[in-house]
Amino acid sequence: xxxxxxxxxxxxxxxxxxxxxxWCERILANPLRRERQPDGRIRFWGRVPEFGERVFRVVTLxxxxxxxxxxxxxxxxxxxxxxxxxx
Numbered sequence: 001x002x003x004x005x006x007x008x009x010x011x012x013x014x015x016x017x018x019x020x021x022x023w024c025e026r027i028l029a030n031p032l033r034r035e036r037q038p039d040g041r042i043r044f045w046g047r048v049p050e051f052g053e054r055v056f057r058v059v060t061l062x063x064x065x066x067x068x069x070x071x072x073x074x075x076x077x078x079x080x081x082x083x084x085x086x087x
Contacts, residue, residue, distance in 0.1 A: 001067040012069055019056075023048045024067050027058045041068065045050075045076055 002021045013019060027046030032055070035043045038049055040062035048056050066073040 005061065005066055005068045008067050012071075018051070018072060019070050020050070021084065023050070023056060024058045024070050028060070028065070028067075029055060045073060 002025050004021075009062075014063055017044070022058040023046075027044050031044040031046050033045045033074075034060040037043060037059075042060045042062065044058045045055055046058070051072070056070055056074045057076070058067060061068055065084050
């Protein structure tokens with residue numbers, strides 16, 4: 001079962017009701033990229049086939065498991081060499 005913050009449950013899912021918990025679970029399990037923020041939270045990026053192959057960013061608390069935020073990341077692009085990069 002996906003661990004989430006109260007903020008994710010009350011704000012993020014209200015603002016973005018199309019987000020499915022299973023998408024977040026998949027991204028956490030097999031990210032295209034993972035990066036720690038200065039505040040300790042961790043960003044994960046992954047593709048969501050059910051949402052037109054768009055890349056989503058999932059932000060967890062510093063434990064890397066508790067989802068705090070999730071959204072389509074328009075700034076994440078594929079470079080010519082096929083590797084994923086955040087620009």
